Amino acid sequence: MQYRDRLLRRETPLLVERLAHRDPADHDYIAQIKAHVFDGLAAVARTRAEWAREGQRLLAGQKAPLND
Helix, strand or coil: CCHHHHHHCCCCHHHHHHHCCCCHHHHHHHHHHHHHHHHHHHHHHHHHHHHHHHHHHHHHCCCCCCCC
16 A cells, blocks of 8 residues: 555544544645645655666766865
């Protein structure tokens, strides 16, 4: 089961706690927003990982240390 799916089903402990203090009519909306934010954070993490891999490839081809 994916964490995003657990958010949408309102099954994560923190979300359960937060929803306990909110209007039940807002629960679906809040869960959808939380899942959307999680998707965004995951996309940023994937982009950063690819950026780091590209840096490793560049450094692997470097024969002398950079003088900056």
